[in-house]
Structure formats: C-alpha cells, structure tokens
Amino acid sequence: MFKEIIETFGVTASDTTGLVKGLNGGIVSEDPGMRLISYVALGLCLLTIVLIVYKIIFLRRDASIGVTTRWIFLITFIILSPLTYFISFGIGIEKSKPVEFCNSCHIMNSHVDDMKDPDSESIASLHYKYRWISDDQCYACHSDYGLYGAVGAKFDGIRHIMDYYVLGYPKKLKIRDTYNNERCLFCHAPVESYQDIEEHQEYAAEIKSSEQSCFGADCHVSPHPDETKEIEDTRRTK
Amino acid sequence: MNSKRNYYTMILIIAGILNILGMILIIIPVVELTPLTLIISAVFGGGLVILSIAVYAAVVTRDLIKRGIL
DSSP, X not given: OHHHHHHHTTOOTXXXXXXXXXXXXXXXXXXXXXXXXXXXXXXXXXXXXXXXXXXXXXXXXXXXXXXXXXXXXXXXIIIIHHHHHHHHHHHHHHHTOXXXXXXXXXXXXXXXXXXXXXXXXXXXXXXXXXXXXXXXXXXXXXXXXXXXXXHHHHHHHHHHHHIIIIIOBOSXXXXXXXXXXXXXXXXXXXXXXXXXXXXXXXXXXXXXXXXXXXXXXXXXXXXXXXXXXXXXXXXXXX | OHHHHHHHHHHHHHHHHXXXXXXXXXXXXXXXXXXXXXXXXXXXXXXXXXXXXXXXXXXXXXXHHHTTOO
C-alpha cells in the first residue's frame, strides 16, 4: 500500500527523508545556521593557524618573547584552539544524526535497508515509513532524551566508529546495554491508546524501569528483523 | 641563559606546530564529514590540541615560577 503511494508520487522511501544524498555535510549543508557555524569554525581555525605561523616565524627571528607575543599565544592556545575544537565537534555531532550517516558503515546497511523497505513490518520500518519519527530515525530511538542523552549517544557513536575501524565488532550485532524504554514512553506513554492496554497498566513499573522489554514476550515485534543481524563481511569482526 | 631561553622558545614553537596539526585534523569533518574524519578530529585532533596546550602551559608555568609570580 505504502509502496504504491510513494510510487504514485514518484519518490522512493529514501527520498522521503529530505536528506541530501551523500555524506558531505560540510560547508555545503543546506541548513543556513549550520553553514554559518561551519564558516565560523573554518575562520577560527584559519585565524589560529595564521597567528601561530606568524609568531613562530617571529620567534625564529628574535628569541625574546614580547608582551604581544605572549598575549597572542595565550589567546590562540587557551581560547581559539579549544573553541574551534568544541564548535567543530558540535557540528560533527549535529551532522552525524541523519540515517545516512549511520548507514555509511556497511554493518548498518541491512538494518537501514529493512527500515526503508516499504513491505517490512519491523518496528523501525513502521516508524520510518509512516513518519512517526520525522527525521534522524536511528538517532531518535538510540539516544536518551535530554542533554546527557545526546552526549551519551554521540560518545557511543564514537565508540562504534572506533570498533568499526580499529577494535573490531561482533559478527552478530546486538544492543550493548538494556534498551531504555523511556525512549519509547516519551512519545507513547501520554497517548490514550497506549494507556488503554491492560498490560501497559499492569506492568507499568517494570516497563518504566526497562526491566520488562517492549519487544518479544508476545508484546511487540522486534525493532529490527533478526535475519539482518548477521554480517556478511567478517574482515574486522572479533 | 640565552641558550635556555632559546630552548624554551623552541618548545613553544613545537607546541605551536602541534596546535597547527591539531587544528587541521579538527577542521576536516567540517569540510567532509564521514565517520572516519569525525573520529580523527575528535580523538587525534583533540589529542594534539590538548598536548600543545599542556606544553604551552608547562612553559608558561615554568616562566612564572622563575619570575617569582607563582
């Protein structure tokens, strides 16, 4: 049904995300605010490099370090460098939220392919194709709410990248810790149709504490189908 | 005395070079974002910048102690 609708409109499921194809989320970003911040980061980086290079040349000519040089070093080392780092890191975090970024690691391909499959009935696919989560679907379900949730998710992401490139990853993907049901409850708990389900009331405490998973046990189907979890490429697997 | 000053100047220059290398690594994901450039920026770029700041701080601290300020 959904497949027919999107074919009628001449778009594919992947196009409906509104994302620019490819991963180049640098200064070509479509978000004007993000583009401005990117240029600020580039400008700060360039300013830092120019000041240091200028002062290095100056120091070679004259061994004495004047007041101006001391101030310039203080500003570049203590203010400009950390500021550039945090802005750049912030841009990286923000731009690594889209599904395409997650899908750039091939071990995620099967998960994303299933999610974008209009015929799939997995929880991830349903949330994607019916736009229950409008954007950044991977990130929305795999990060906790609040400031620490976003930071925690990104540190997890950095660990994933390290595993992917350096340490190796398990052949069969599985979630590292117990899935936090708060991520589901944030949207679903206030809805009347959720509250009307007897089991949701009966096991409210267990569900809230994530002691009882939302998936399996005759409750909800798996968010990702099991058959997608097997990774074909074993070059870097543990 | 002068050679010691040159020695610390040299250390400052090394800190500056480390900082420049760190800056170059840090800015890569702003231009081209991939998982690899992101981790290089966050880990290696950040590491180089922290190292350069530590070297700079050590030189400054030593200078302040020598002047009797600290």
